Amino acid sequence: MRTFLTIYVLVIAVTVSILGFRGSLTEKEPVEVFNDMDRQAKYKPQAENSFHANRQNDRLPPKLTMSRGNALDVKNVFNPEFTAKSASEELVLSGKGANGEFSDIFPYSVDFELMQYGQESYNIFCMTCHGVAGDGNGVTKPYGILATSYHDDRLRDAPDGYIYDVITNGKGLMYGLKDRLSNKQRWAIVLYLRALQRSQSASLESLSTTEKSELGL
Template sequence: MRIFLIIFVFIIAAVVSIFGFRGSLSEKTPIEIFPDMDRQARYKPQGENSFFEDGRNDRPIPVNTVARGNYLNYEEVFSEDFDDTVLGSTTFLQGKNPDGSWVKKLPVEADYTLIELGREKYDIFCSACHGAAGDGNGVTKPYGILATSYHDDRLRNEADGYIYDVITNGKGLMYGLKDRLTPEERWAVVLYVRALQRSQNATAEDVPAGERAELGI
């Protein structure tokens, strides 16, 4: 019992000693347990050194590496007077017209390659919640995570730019995909969503005449 009391008192004293001085000010140099973590030897950006032959700290990007960020950072890189048909296009990058209204139709050419790209990205990033048919019956539904059905009249009548913006920035529980999908890939997903909507609300007249016989209609 005596040993237990000694150990108990020692623990109490240690806890009081450690936590009792929290928030107190001191002019003494702090103790550095691992000084190499606080004072790391490193080359600063855009500096010079004698290690590399060209004397520059900044090095070329290694082959097959993935850069952090993308060309959407142009506002932080280029001056205000920089003009480019893609980088400065609010229609392509934001899904909005210069006046702030939503873009009604895709600002890119819709073709088979683009819709296949949209299907691929949709299956990866969207189908888990929204379902393969876009009806909201994804694998998350039984767990109480309800996703919007693309077949609602509200979304069928929404502008393409609005859907693009939701894919980009997210809405509600949905996180944005702007750091995972390029603008072209996001527009491809918009195109595929439109295809899903039409597949569930199509009529016989929407099928080309040459293919109706094969479908028996």
Template sequence: MRYFFAIYIAVVIAVVAILGFRGDKSEKTPWMIFPDMDNQPRYKPQATNHYFQDRMNDRPKPAGAVIRGQGWEVKETFSADFAEDFSDSTVFYEGKNEDGSWATEFPIDVDNATMELGRQKYDIFCKVCHGAVGNGKGITSKYGVIPANLLQQNYHEMPAGQIFNTITNGKNTMFGYGEKITPEERWAIILYVRALQLSQSASIEDVPADKRKELGL
């Protein structure tokens, strides 16, 4: 029994000693039971390095290196001939009009190429949850996850900009894809979703007369 009390008192002292300093500010290096590689030897940018002939830590990019991310093309950005309409567009980047309302129009070209881009990105990022036709019956639905059924009327009526915001920032159990999908790709996905919605509620009257024969209608 005495060993129990000794261990108990030691645990109490340890807990009080650790938790008692919570919130205190200190410039000392904190104790790290699991450092997880947080503190490693590293070279600071723009510092001196005697290993290289130019004595600089910053190194030039290796020949043939491929840029990562979604950076602007330097040649286009700094060219006097470069011009585009959506750099400052809240619709393109946020899905909102200047007055803060949700955008209803697409800020990109609506054509077959954009539709194909939307289909590709939908299959990669959306199909697993929302299903091939957008009815929410993707593979995750078999494991207790209940994604939104994009064919429901409320999603038909939802402004495109609001859908863009959901893809970007996520909603409920869906996390955002803003870091994985470019703005243009997000708009392309929405265009494809609109096509899925139309395909599930379309009638023969929605098919152009010259296309009905090709479909055997």
């Protein structure tokens, strides 16, 4: 009987203490056993900071870091009514030509620097799923992400603008990367993707005599 009474009283006490205080408001400071991150020293955006010469918290983004948006006209691209002004700008933005179809014109002049930029970006943003050689053998494959191989005729013949559009807006299971990569970076990846395709399908005839002799052929 004694045990029963003790348990009975305990159960009532616990029930009342859990349910009894639900929903009641108080002005008092809460008891903080562990205060988690409720109070912390931090720098708020656009606040003052005596540490920096210009007394601002905000810093300019470091060199070579990603700029979000289109990097074309900062004031305009965040405007919902923004439309490209010229055909070449439209091509850079959407990969489409004047006729509204995906274009095969590459909008930047191609050099080794752009190719390296593409390779670097590809290795960061695509390689995990598509693999080093673009054959779909990425580290995510065992987890069921079957990224398409670039080495089939359909993608070899697809216009540059189409590849650009896949990177921009995604396709099927693949998400688009327009919020993470600038236009130029996406085009640089298209360039590198073409190099990857070539690396797996170059024919002997397409090599120059010098290249052939370099390879001992």
